[in-house]
Every structure is written in C-alpha cells, then in structure tokens.
Amino acid sequence: MNPEQKVDEEEPAAPGAKPRPRDRREAARGQLRALVALLGQARERWAASPSLRRSFVFWAALGLLLGLASGLGAGIVGSRADLGLILALIWWMLTTAALFLGLGLAVSYPARRPLPGLGLPNGLTAVRAYMALPIILFATLPGQYLARDLFLCAAAPVALLDALDGWVARTFGPVSLLGRALDPIMDATFFSLAAVGCLWLGLAPLWLVLLVVVRYALPALGFLLLYPWLPRRPDMVATRFGKVNTFAGGVALAGSSLLVLGGMPTLVFDLVLGVILAATAAGQVVSLTRRTLTA
Numbered sequence: 001m002n003p004e005q006k007v008d009e010e011e012p013a014a015p016g017a018k019p020r021p022r023d024r025r026e027a028a029r030g031q032l033r034a035l036v037a038l039l040g041q042a043r044e045r046w047a048a049s050p051s052l053r054r055s056f057v058f059w060a061a062l063g064l065l066l067g068l069a070s071g072l073g074a075g076i077v078g079s080r081a082d083l084g085l086i087l088a089l090i091w092w093m094l095t096t097a098a099l100f101l102g103l104g105l106a107v108s109y110p111a112r113r114p115l116p117g118l119g120l121p122n123g124l125t126a127v128r129a130y131m132a133l134p135i136i137l138f139a140t141l142p143g144q145y146l147a148r149d150l151f152l153c154a155a156a157p158v159a160l161l162d163a164l165d166g167w168v169a170r171t172f173g174p175v176s177l178l179g180r181a182l183d184p185i186m187d188a189t190f191f192s193l194a195a196v197g198c199l200w201l202g203l204a205p206l207w208l209v210l211l212v213v214v215r216y217a218l219p220a221l222g223f224l225l226l227y228p229w230l231p232r233r234p235d236m237v238a239t240r241f242g243k244v245n246t247f248a249g250g251v252a253l254a255g256s257s258l259l260v261l262g263g264m265p266t267l268v269f270d271l272v273l274g275v276i277l278a279a280t281a282a283g284q285v286v287s288l289t290r291r292t293l294t295a
Contacts, residue, residue, distance in 0.1 A: 038101050045104055052103065052106060056099070056100070056103065059118055059127070060096050060099065063126060063127060064130075068085060068088050068092070074134065075137070077141050078141045087137065088133070098185075105181055106119075107176060108173075115176060120168050121168045121169035122178050122179050124165035125182050126182070132190045135194065139197035140200065144201065148201050148203070155194055156254070159190070159191075159250055159254070165179070184242060188216035195209040195253060198257060203256060203261075204252070208252060211274055211277040212253065240287075245281055248280060252274070255269055
C-alpha cells in the first residue's frame, strides 16, 4: 500500500475537530471550482442569448454613467477630479465583473427557466451596487455641511431602491435566482458603506453603526470559517430576520441623520432601533447557521 492510499483511507475528522491541512486545501479547491463553474455558466448564457447581452450592456452602461458622474462631481468639489474618476471606474469594473459572474443565475425562480434579460428588479439592484462607493466619496468631501447635504441627497434615493427592486420583482416579475443571490450581497455592500458614511459625518453613533456593519460581517465570517465542514455550498438567500434587520438598519441610519440635522436628541430613537437591530441580527445569525450546517 503506497502512502497516497493510506491518506485516502484515513477516517474523516470528527465533528467539531480542527480541520486538517488537506481539509482546508479541499475547501479552497471547492471554492475555486464553484467560481470556475459560475464563470462557465455565465459565459454560456452570454454566448447563447443576444437579448441577455443587450440587457447586461444597458445596465452596465447606466452604472458607468451614474458612477462616473458621481465620482467626477465629488472629485470636482473636493478639488481631486482625477481621483474621483479613478475610484469610480475601479468600483464600476469590480461591480460589473460580479454582475457578469451572476449571468448563469439569470433564470426564473422556482421554475428555473432562462430569462431573456436581467430584468428591471435585478437592474435596480445593480444600480444600488454601482452607486455604493460614489456615495461614500461625497461623505469625505471638505466642508461638513456640504458633505452631509450631498451624501444624504445621493444616498436616500439609492436606499429606496432596496424596497423598490423587491416590490417590482414580486408585482411584475421576474423573480430570479440572480435576484435572490444579489439582493443580500448588495444590501451588505450598500448599507455597510452608508453606515460608515453616517459615522464619518457624525450622523450616527459608533455603536449603532457597528450593529449595522457587524450584522453583515458575522454571517460572511462564519461561512468562511465553517466552509471546510459544509456538505455543499449553501444557497445565498435573504431570510425573514435579514429583511427586517435591513429595513430597521435603513430606518436607524435615516432617522438618526434627520434628528441630528434637526438638532434634536437621538438617544431614545437610537436605543430602540439598536434593540431591534441586535435582536434581528441574532435571529439572522441563528437562521443562517442552521441553514448552512444542514445544507
């Protein structure tokens, strides 16, 4: 019996045991294979569907226009137009690459029929992602009052897209696997960056911002740590706790900002929303943990 056969016949690690180096390597290979498979599906859909290509180009072009306009505007006001354009362009490329990877998931749910395009709901979700970083650029502008005004005027309508894209999908369609995967990721991206912007501008206290950000960070960190033990890659979908938490997070950031701008006390409001955020975040972590471990 050669050494390789001995390795293959080793008993699997007991539940709760520290993963062996081979387990970690297999987990990394599994993640890479999943990424390659996703890319392969996206390329197949891209090649097979001219209408999907046109839809993708339209939303990517709209994202480029909005992102560059916001980045350039923030750069001009901050006397660094070149930096604003460069950051907006880099963010656009990263977001477009992520959107392309999801083309293989552009199928209806639950029927799983290929869609002719991304659809309005997924397009609105993509716009929310494209505008996430440019909005933060407004928060970093010199002059606190100007930065606050521009940040809130840009962030408020983009935040409303979180409710609009879901309503459009449920009311007019299409409900898709892509939307079910994209929505929680875009929620995490936009609201985490928006919370940091509110903290930077003094519109929300640190502990409230941490509640918003940690709610997204903990499930992602837990998934990475638990991946070697997972029987299969779990579905990335929103949960009821997650939806309530996202709504409460948006209300907390918006309400706290308005109270600060109006010169009114925020402690009671922040505490009430903080309790809701903490409770729903705990429910989200428990729900995702159960779903992941039993996937």
